[in-house]
Amino acid sequence: DTAVSQTPKYLVTQMGNDKSIKCEQNLGHDTMYWYKQDSKKFLKIMFSYNNKELIINETVPNRFSPKSPDKAHLNLHINSLELGDSAVYFCASSFSTSGDVKQYFGPGTRLTVT
Amino acid sequence: RKEVEQDPGPFNVPEGATVAFNCTYSNSASQSFFWYRQDCRKEPKLLMSVYSSGNEDGRFTAQLNRASQYISLLIRDSKLSDSATYLCVVNNSPTGRRALTFGSGTRLQVQP
Numbered sequence: 189d190t191a192v193s194q195t196p197k198y199l200v201t202q203m204g205n206d207k208s209i210k211c212e213q214n215l216g217h218d219t220m221y222w223y224k225q226d227s228k229k230f231l232k233i234m235f236s237y238n239n240k241e242l243i244i245n246e247t248v249p250n251r252f253s254p255k256s257p258d259k260a261h262l263n264l265h266i267n268s269l270e271l272g273d274s275a276v277y278f279c280a281s282s283f284s285t286s287g288d289v290k291q292y293f294g295p296g297t298r299l300t301v302t
Numbered sequence: 303r304k305e306v307e308q309d310p311g312p313f314n315v316p317e318g319a320t321v322a323f324n325c326t327y328s329n330s331a332s333q334s335f336f337w338y339r340q341d342c343r344k345e346p347k348l349l350m351s352v353y354s355s356g357n358e359d360g361r362f363t364a365q366l367n368r369a370s371q372y373i374s375l376l377i378r379d380s381k382l383s384d385s386a387t388y389l390c391v392v393n394n395s396p397t398g399r400r401a402l403t404f405g406s407g408t409r410l411q412v413q414p
Contacts, residue, residue: 221401229387231346233401244401278345289334289393291402293345 191215192294194279200300201269209264209297211279219243220262221280221291222254231278237262238284266299274301303328306405308390314411319380323408325373325390335366337375338389340407346389349375380412 192213201207213220221244222234236244237256251267262279279294308325315321327335335352350357352364352373363376373390390405 228406230406231389231404233403236401246401289402290336290348290351293347295345 192279192281192292194277194294194297196297197295198298198300200302202302203269203271205269206265206267207269207299208266209277209279209299211262211264211294213260213279213281213292213294215281215292217281217283217292218259219282219284220256220259221282222262222264223278223280223293225276225278225296227275235262235264269299269301271301274299304405305329305394305403306390306392308405308408310406310408312409312411314413315380316413317380317382319412320376320378321380321410322377323375323388323390323410325375325405325408327371327373327390327392327403329392329394330368330371332371332392332394334393335373336391336393336402337362337364337373338391338404340387340389342386346404349388377410380410382412382414385410385412 194211219238221236225231234248235254239259240256253265256262276296276298278296280291282291306327337349338346339349340346350359352366354366356365361378365374387407387409389407392403
């Protein structure tokens with residue numbers, strides 16, 4: 189009965205490949221996020237979608253392209269993977285109308301680029 | 303200067319001890335504040351929101367000082383299961399954006 193789920197959990201791939209990570213939430217939230225946590229454990233926002241509309245797009249290489257087919261799903265496609273893309277990618281979701289903005293995270297996708 | 307700064311620790315404390323973590327944030331317009339907990343190789347989980355009046359949840363007490371831009375978390379009667387990294391989190395929310403800004407975390411190790 190997972191609230192925010194991500195697939196795959198682990199992804200090992202070679203430089204130059206293209207890969208996708210998928211996220212789904214069953215909490216009825218209208219806003220979803222992608223965060224990246226690097227080897228120093230620093231968690232940083234990459235993108236956010238509200239009702240399928242991109243509302244946050246931080247300074248991220250354009251090799252990263254998010255897609256939200258509906259408000260319960262947010263996918264992340266990465267082209268031409270580089271060694272520096274190795275990290276844990278977390279999906280999160282929340283209500284946009286809540287003044288408290290509590291976010292709930294998925295279990296993470298551990299990406300290793302070799 | 304980082305937007306959210308925390309002492310990385312580790313804080314090594316015996317079971318039953320009281321431990322306090324501090325955090326400072328740089329944006330005086332920050333809207334809301336949280337403490338998240340992250341276990342090793344797991345996702346961050348919301349521990350508690352932090353309100354100006356201070357708030358308590360069992361053994362955990364959070365305080366916010368807007369004038370000093372300072373947030374604290376106090377854990378009383380530490381348990382082994384409290385061992386984790388505690389993330390100070392701020393919502394700046396300019397123009398309706400709702401990205402959270404995370405500190406780099408303070409690691410707590412509770413020892414038997």
